[in-house]
Amino acid sequence: xxxxxxxxxxxxxxxxxxxxxxxTAFNELVRRYEGKIFRLAQHVTQNRxxxxxxxxxxxxxxxxxxxxFKGDSKFYTWIVRIAVNQAxxxxxxxxxxxSVSLDETIDTGEDTVTREVAAxxxxxxxxxxxxxxxxxxxxxxxxxxxxxxxVFVLRDIEELSTEETAEALGLSIPAVxxxxxxxxxxxxxxxxxxxxxxGDDAFAYM
Amino acid sequence: xxxxxDFLxxxSEYLDETIDAELRAKLERHITECPxxxxxxxxxxxxxxxxKGMEQCQIPADVESRLMKALEKKIAAKSH
Numbered sequence: 001x002x003x004x005x006x007x008x009x010x011x012x013x014x015x016x017x018x019x020x021x022x023x024t025a026f027n028e029l030v031r032r033y034e035g036k037i038f039r040l041a042q043h044v045t046q047n048r049x050x051x052x053x054x055x056x057x058x059x060x061x062x063x064x065x066x067x068x069f070k071g072d073s074k075f076y077t078w079i080v081r082i083a084v085n086q087a088x089x090x091x092x093x094x095x096x097x098x099s100v101s102l103d104e105t106i107d108t109g110e111d112t113v114t115r116e117v118a119a120x121x122x123x124x125x126x127x128x129x130x131x132x133x134x135x136x137x138x139x140x141x142x143x144x145x146x147x148x149x150x151v152f153v154l155r156d157i158e159e160l161s162t163e164e165t166a167e168a169l170g171l172s173i174p175a176v177x178x179x180x181x182x183x184x185x186x187x188x189x190x191x192x193x194x195x196x197x198x199g200d201d202a203f204a205y206m
Numbered sequence: 207x208x209x210x211x212d213f214l215x216x217x218s219e220y221l222d223e224t225i226d227a228e229l230r231a232k233l234e235r236h237i238t239e240c241p242x243x244x245x246x247x248x249x250x251x252x253x254x255x256x257x258k259g260m261e262q263c264q265i266p267a268d269v270e271s272r273l274m275k276a277l278e279k280k281i282a283a284k285s286h
Contacts, residue, residue, distance in 0.1 A: 023281045034273060035265045052269050056276045063280055117242050120249050125256050137260060156257050181218040188253045
């Protein structure tokens with residue numbers, strides 16, 4: 001791709017040009033966000049093949065519907081919303097996740113899970129190799145409900161604000177906050193099995 | 207008096223530092239008196255930190271090239 005001449009151009013201008021069907025401008029937008037969208041799709045679908053489909057569908061849809069992008073939010077937030085919808089649709093098609101929907105009301109009560117309370121070392125992740133750590137972190141995320149997973153990935157991995165996450169997922173701000181809290185606590189619970197300080201091992205059977 | 211349940215309810219915003227000073231002071235007092243909540247706050251903070259520190263993987267070249275091909279096709283179809 002010959003994009004170097006566009007690399008410094010701001011996003012607003014690129015979107016304007018892409019709207020006029022300037023393929024080079026659109027390709028530059030793709031280049032800026034493809035890595036993030038692919039990573040996001042992998043986190044939500046937990047499957048590389050599905051993630052690649054989601055990546056393609058996201059940018060094809062974005063190109064197709066560029067005239068519907070109002071410019072009152074960031075382009076990135078807009079494509080994240082497309083990507084999350086595509087990813088959740090993939091999950092819904094899989095038999096194991098029959099009822100994943102953005103609009104679905106799920107129990108967001110505050111009866112949060114804190115069964116295992118054990119202190120960790122300061123940097124417990126250093127006990128593991130990079131591959132082991134990656135495996136631990138991925139499998140912990142995989143164990144979350146897709147909606148908690150999506151909120152956690154957007155807020156704590158992609159580092160979107162609460163407002164941007166709400167917009168991308170079509171959720172209210174309180175819903176984002178309560179799901180984030182639950183996702184964080186559930187991950188904490190799962191990681192405690194690996195990261196708890198040696199010697200405080202009251203749960204060795206787990 | 208703040209209960210453990212109240213503390214957990216505010217935990218995310220406490221860790222994100224998006225609460226006012228008065229509430230923050232109450233929460234901090236609670237964790238000096240409640241070892242369980244201290245551990246939960248500390249390990250949740252570490253959980254977030256570990257995920258934020260995850261390496262960003264580059265998009266694999268084959269995945270990118272298939273994406274670009276699919277886009278080219280789309281763009282060509284749209285311009286006819």
